[in-house]
Amino acid sequence: MKYYEVNFSISPLLEAYSDVLSASLAEIGFESFVPTGNGLSAYIQQSVFDKEKLESAIGEFPIDDIRISYEVTEAEYEDWNAVWEEEGFQPIVIDDIILIHDVKHHDVPNLPYDITISPKLAFGTGSHQTTRMILRELLKMDLKGKKVIDAGTGTGILSIMCVKRGVAEVFAYDIDEWSVENTKDNLLLNAIHNEVRVELGDSSVLDKTDNADLIIANINRNILLNDIESFALKLVAKGLLLISGFYTDDASLLIEAANKHRLQFVKKECDENWCMLLFEKQ
Numbered sequence: 001m002k003y004y005e006v007n008f009s010i011s012p013l014l015e016a017y018s019d020v021l022s023a024s025l026a027e028i029g030f031e032s033f034v035p036t037g038n039g040l041s042a043y044i045q046q047s048v049f050d051k052e053k054l055e056s057a058i059g060e061f062p063i064d065d066i067r068i069s070y071e072v073t074e075a076e077y078e079d080w081n082a083v084w085e086e087e088g089f090q091p092i093v094i095d096d097i098i099l100i101h102d103v104k105h106h107d108v109p110n111l112p113y114d115i116t117i118s119p120k121l122a123f124g125t126g127s128h129q130t131t132r133m134i135l136r137e138l139l140k141m142d143l144k145g146k147k148v149i150d151a152g153t154g155t156g157i158l159s160i161m162c163v164k165r166g167v168a169e170v171f172a173y174d175i176d177e178w179s180v181e182n183t184k185d186n187l188l189l190n191a192i193h194n195e196v197r198v199e200l201g202d203s204s205v206l207d208k209t210d211n212a213d214l215i216i217a218n219i220n221r222n223i224l225l226n227d228i229e230s231f232a233l234k235l236v237a238k239g240l241l242l243i244s245g246f247y248t249d250d251a252s253l254l255i256e257a258a259n260k261h262r263l264q265f266v267k268k269e270c271d272e273n274w275c276m277l278l279f280e281k282q
Helices: 015-026 051-059 077-087 129-140 157-164 177-189 203-208 221-233 248-259
Strands: 002-011 032-035 039-045 067-076 092-094 098-101 113-116 147-151 169-174 196-200 212-218 235-247 263-271 274-281
Touching: 002 015, 015 032, 015 039, 015 051, 015 235, 051 067, 092 129, 113 157, 129 157, 129 212, 129 235, 129 263, 129 274, 147 157, 147 221, 157 169, 157 177, 157 196, 157 212, 169 177, 169 203, 177 196, 196 203, 203 221, 212 221, 221 235, 221 248, 221 263, 235 248, 235 263, 248 263, 248 274
Parallel strands: 098 113, 147 169, 147 212, 169 196, 212 235
Antiparallel strands: 002 039, 002 067, 032 039, 092 098, 235 274, 263 274
């Protein structure tokens, strides 16, 4: 599978502007983002890339007096993978309870929840605000014996955390083939490959599993709006829906959509401009 690397120059360059641009790009299919000295590098499958949508996203940028330009080059999976294999990523510690690291780092603290991942191209190392918020929320939940669906699993990090918290079973899926394979590899690294079922596809694969006590979805706003009805149908009564991957400004829109499907708002958490919402099925 081939990707484009799109290098954006943003002037004036502020982190908040890069965050807003990342959110806009995620809505049109971009998957990964890396800050640069001039702005942002973003990656999208060549089969998904649409120049008209990109031009529209830039033209509709919600902040005035910003100049955004870009250049498109081809990026191969092998190039990205080689970087991960050579460099890995620095261990991440969350609240002195959760440790996330790759196989290259051995001198790491001994914490209650130790997660080993090889992220490659998939989203979810624990460095992003949305992943951290969900991991913290999972620590607060009584998950023993529960059935969980992990929508848009990425690296599988949230599925791994659920298993470590004592769930009965996890059904994980992702629309990206690379993410599915990465999740399977990470389950092996954590010796829990028999405890999570992983499928390739969009929300239509939910037909392959039973209703769940908890659905986790760390995906962009538009996919959440599209799939929220499917999530509601797959939850048992009093089941929970935990979502992130969007900005605080989008929270009211998602709450409104959830309420239409008997999903009652429970709580909201924010980290910088990013948001997490929790709902309960009535």
